[in-house]
Amino acid sequence: SSPMDSHDEGRKKFVEFPYASAPVRSLMFDLVSTVENRLDSQLLPCALPPDVQYYENQSGTAQASLQIRSGLKSSPIDFILGSWIHSELPTGGALNITSLSAYLNSSTDAPNFLIELIQSSPTSLFLILDLPPRKDLVLHPDYLQTFYESTQLDKQRQMLEKVPEASPYFSSSLYIRCVVSPTAIMIRVETETGESTRMEEIITSYVDPVAKEVIGIWLNQCACGGREIGESDRADLEKRDGLMKKKTIEVDLGTSFPRLFGPEVAGRVLGEIQKVFTAKDTELFS
Amino acid sequence: SSPMDSHDEGRKKFVEFPYASAPVRSLMFDLVSTVENRLDSQLLPCALPPDVQYYENQSGTAQASLQIRSGLKSSPIDFILGSWIHSELPTGGALNITSLSAYLNSSTDAPNFLIELIQSSPTSLFLILDLPPRKDLVLHPDYLQTFYESTQLDKQRQMLEKVPEASPYFSSSLYIRCVVSPTAIMIRVETETGESTRMEEIITSYVDPVAKEVIGIWLNQCACGGREIGESDRADLEKRDGLMKKKTIEVDLGTSFPRLFGPEVAGRVLGEIQKVFTAKDTELFS
Numbered sequence: 001s002s003p004m005d006s007h008d009e010g011r012k013k014f015v016e017f018p019y020a021s022a023p024v025r026s027l028m029f030d031l032v033s034t035v036e037n038r039l040d041s042q043l044l045p046c047a048l049p050p051d052v053q054y055y056e057n058q059s060g061t062a063q064a065s066l067q068i069r070s071g072l073k074s075s076p077i078d079f080i081l082g083s084w085i086h087s088e089l090p091t092g093g094a095l096n097i098t099s100l101s102a103y104l105n106s107s108t109d110a111p112n113f114l115i116e117l118i119q120s121s122p123t124s125l126f127l128i129l130d131l132p133p134r135k136d137l138v139l140h141p142d143y144l145q146t147f148y149e150s151t152q153l154d155k156q157r158q159m160l161e162k163v164p165e166a167s168p169y170f171s172s173s174l175y176i177r178c179v180v181s182p183t184a185i186m187i188r189v190e191t192e193t194g195e196s197t198r199m200e201e202i203i204t205s206y207v208d209p210v211a212k213e214v215i216g217i218w219l220n221q222c223a224c225g226g227r228e229i230g231e232s233d234r235a236d237l238e239k240r241d242g243l244m245k246k247k248t249i250e251v252d253l254g255t256s257f258p259r260l261f262g263p264e265v266a267g268r269v270l271g272e273i274q275k276v277f278t279a280k281d282t283e284l285f286s
Numbered sequence: 287s288s289p290m291d292s293h294d295e296g297r298k299k300f301v302e303f304p305y306a307s308a309p310v311r312s313l314m315f316d317l318v319s320t321v322e323n324r325l326d327s328q329l330l331p332c333a334l335p336p337d338v339q340y341y342e343n344q345s346g347t348a349q350a351s352l353q354i355r356s357g358l359k360s361s362p363i364d365f366i367l368g369s370w371i372h373s374e375l376p377t378g379g380a381l382n383i384t385s386l387s388a389y390l391n392s393s394t395d396a397p398n399f400l401i402e403l404i405q406s407s408p409t410s411l412f413l414i415l416d417l418p419p420r421k422d423l424v425l426h427p428d429y430l431q432t433f434y435e436s437t438q439l440d441k442q443r444q445m446l447e448k449v450p451e452a453s454p455y456f457s458s459s460l461y462i463r464c465v466v467s468p469t470a471i472m473i474r475v476e477t478e479t480g481e482s483t484r485m486e487e488i489i490t491s492y493v494d495p496v497a498k499e500v501i502g503i504w505l506n507q508c509a510c511g512g513r514e515i516g517e518s519d520r521a522d523l524e525k526r527d528g529l530m531k532k533k534t535i536e537v538d539l540g541t542s543f544p545r546l547f548g549p550e551v552a553g554r555v556l557g558e559i560q561k562v563f564t565a566k567d568t569e570l571f572s
Contacts, residue, residue, distance in 0.1 A: 136422035137464040139526050141533055148460055157456075168454045170443075174434055174468040178423040182463035240425050247427055 010046060010053030014065040019086035019096050021196075023203040024117055028098050030208075031115065031215055032082055035102065038219050042075035052272045057261045062087035064261070066269065068276050071105065077223065078105040079276055087260050093121050102223065106234040106241065109134050110222035111147050111181065115211055122196035125203070126169055127160075129211055130184035131218055132244075134237060137182070144182075151217050153183040156210045163206050165189050165198070173251045179244055185210070245277040296332060296339030300351040305372035305382050307482075309489040310403055314384050316494075317401065317501055318368055321388065324505050328361035338558045343547045348373040350547070352555065354562050357391065363509065364391040365562055373546050381406050388509065392520040392527065395420050396508035397433050397467065401497055408482035411489070412455055413446075415497055416470035417504055418530075420523060423468065430468075437503050439469040442496045449492050451475050451484070459537045465530055471496070531563040 015032055017025040036043070046053065046067045056063050064085040071077025085097040099116040111131035118126040131153065137144045148154070160166055169188040171177050180186065191198040229237065249270065257266035301318055303311040322329070332339065332353045342349045350371040357363025371383040385402040397417035404412040417439065423430045434440070446452055455474040457463050466472065477484040515523065535556065543552035 136425070136526075137461075138530050139422070141461060141529070144460055144464065154460065161456075170447075174430055174440065175423075175427060177468035178430065182460040240422075243427070244424050 010048070010050060010065070011067060013054050014067045014082055014084070017084055017098060019063075019094065020084065020098055020117075021096075021119070021122065021200060021203070023200045023208065024096075024098060024119070027203065027208045027211060028082075028084075028100065028117075031100055031211060034212070034215060035080060035100070035219070039071075039075075039077060039080070039223060042072050042077050043069040043080065044072065045069065048272055052269050055261065055265050055269060057087075057265060062260050064269075066273075068273070070276065070279075076104050076108045076110070076228075078103040081273075081276075085260065089120070095120050102218070103241075103245070104134070104222065106237045107229070108222075108225070108227050109143070109229050109233070109237055110225055110227050111218070113215060113218040113222070114180075115215075117207075123191045123193060123199055125189040125199060125207075127185060127187050127189070127207060128171075128180075129156075129207075129214055130180045130186075131214065131222065132179050132184075133181050134241060134244075147221060148181060148183050151221055153181070153214070153217065156213055157183050157185045159210050160185055160187055160206055163189065163202055165191050165202060175247050175251050179248065185214075242278070249274060249277060296334070296336060296351070297353060299340050300353045300368055300370070303370055303384060305349075305380065306370065306384055306403075307382075307405070307408065307486060307489070309486045309494065310382075310384060310405070313489065313494045313497060314368075314370075314386065314403075317386055317497060320498070320501060321366060321386070321505070325357075325361075325363060325366070325509065328358050328363055329355040329366065330358065331355065334558055338555050341547065341551050341555060343373075343551060348546050350555075352559075354559070356562065356565075362390050362394045362396070362514075364389040367559075367562075371546065375406070379407050388504070389527075389531070390420070390508065392523045393515070394508075394511070394513050395429070395515050395519070395523055396511055396513050397504070399501060399504040399508070401501075403493075409477045409479060409485055411475040411485060411493075413471060413473050413475065413493060414457075414466075415442075415493075415500055416466045416472075417500065417508065418465050418470075419467050420527060433507060434467060434469050437507055439467070439500070439503065442499055443469050443471045445496050446471055446473055446492055449475065449488055451477050451488060461533050461537050465534065471500075528564070535560060535563060 015029055017028050020028065046069050048066060048068055052066055054065050065083065067082045068079050070079045080102045082100045087095045089095055096119045097116065102113040104110055104112060111133050114128060114130050114132055116128040131147065133143065133147065135143050166187045166189045169186045171186065189199065189202055253270060257270055301315055303314050306314065332355050334352060334354055338352060340351050351369065353368045354365055356365045366388045368386045373381045375381055382405045383402065388399040390396055390398060397419050400414060400416050400418055402414040417433065419429065419433065421429050452473045452475045455472045457472065475485065475488055539556060543556055
């Protein structure tokens with residue numbers, strides 16, 4: 001098959017979100033569409049090998065889809081990464097992770113975007129939704145003001161805080177806690193056993209509109225905000241971005257991937273992610 | 287009276303914590319004693335004017351005590367600041383704030399110490415307990431490892447998380463959320479109306495031992511950890527420390543002090559705090 005065919009196929013499998021619940025599928029499809037409609041002209045097609053765009057473990061109990069689209073050199077987008085992972089659990093249920101993240105390059109210091117939904121049962125949800133900052137906010141209160149205070153991002157967090165079944169969630173990784181912003185939404189939602197209808201209602205009525213509001217803020221203020229920085233500030237930014245991406249792979253994927261997919265598949269997929277994460281803007285098309 | 291008399295008098299009023307509940311008074315007295323016993327030889331006596339060491343508002347409905355002891359030039363201590371504030375509330379109750387913070391100077395980059403207890407009724411408590419970092423933790427994972435992972439500080443946070451009446455507390459100031467570490471304890475404890483006995487039990491059995499563990503870690507690993515940094519790194523550290531202190535005054539004291547004590551008293555006290563906060567190590571004894 002031609003590269004275009006395999007691209008189409010990988011993309012098709014990705015946006016199907018075949019294992020997600022209806023409201024998660026609808027939300028993720030809308031988020032991906034919103035980003036692609038707005039940024040399509042700045043994005044290259046996904047160039048991952050077919051066996052990284054879709055992969056399984058040896059026993060066929062775990063499946064996953066991965067799409068990465070790099071930005072054109074003229075764009076502030078470094079890359080957009082979308083993924084879902086499905087894994088049958090020994091207890092009978094299944095683990096479903098769906099995520100979308102967007103990284104900007106060093107032509108701008110505007111924040112990135114991140115959403116991740118983790119469900120280990122129909123009545124349990126972990127949600128991470130944030131615009132992770134790319135500068136030390138203690139040292140740059142003006143940056144805090146621009147992207148977090150003026151945008152009133154905390155109102156979105158407060159909206160979800162009000163859901164009675166939601167409680168704040170603290171990542172077991174201290175590094176992940178450092179990477180997120182002071183308005184990060186990191187919550188755990190638990191509905192009563194058997195109450196998957198209530199979970200779907202919470203996702204549709206609360207998570208969905210909040211996520212769309214946050215991605216709207218990211219698109220308008222960050223991806224298309226036109227905030228450019230000078231050559232001299234880029235080195236610091238690239239150093240921080242680089243470290244953050246390296247540590248994020250280590251912490252977030254480095255341990256769970258081998259466990260879910262075995263060392264061989266995990267190695268192949270992580271290797272491709274690493275290539276994108278460590279590619280420098282200047283090297284991409286030179 | 288001689289300066290020594292007024293110093294003794296101010297200190298005596300401070301450590302009395304006359305308006306705090308018995309378990310808060312006991313905890314704060316122990317923390318102050320622990321710090322002073324360990325660091326006394328490195329600390330100068332409090333040099334604040336008597337009317338800043340103790341002050342009231344015009345109508346006499348609000349009282350406060352403030353003690354600041356600067357460190358000797360040879361010490362890594364910048365200063366230790368202790369304070370209590372008592373203010374009658376129009377509703378009949380009283381607001382009581384007790385705090386102790388310790389700032390290190392730029393001879394070391396080790397974290398500072400902070401504890402603050404805020405009670406607006408005998409059944410309500412806000413607690414902030416942390417070793418605020420002095421570097422951008424995203425850029426310095428080794429620093430995160432040394433002071434937060436190796437010390438297992440998060441275990442202390444988890445201990446308080448388990449108290450059924452406690453819930454995480456998000457400061458309304460995004461800047462304050464940025465200043466604290468990923469293991470910061472920021473909780474709100476609410477016991478049932480009339481249940482001040484249960485609140486006292488929570489403070490004695492949970493808050494007290496955790497606070498003592500945290501100050502022990504700070505004394506051993508930070509204040510007396512012997513981690514010195516080179517001249518070349520000091521400028522960055524001083525810039526970050528300076529900004530952090532400036533913003534902390536603005537956010538934390540700048541609005542509440544004038545409201546509680548009137549503009550004149552607030553101006554006098556804030557002016558003295560500002561002097562200490564903006565004094566550079568090199569200028570202190572030159």
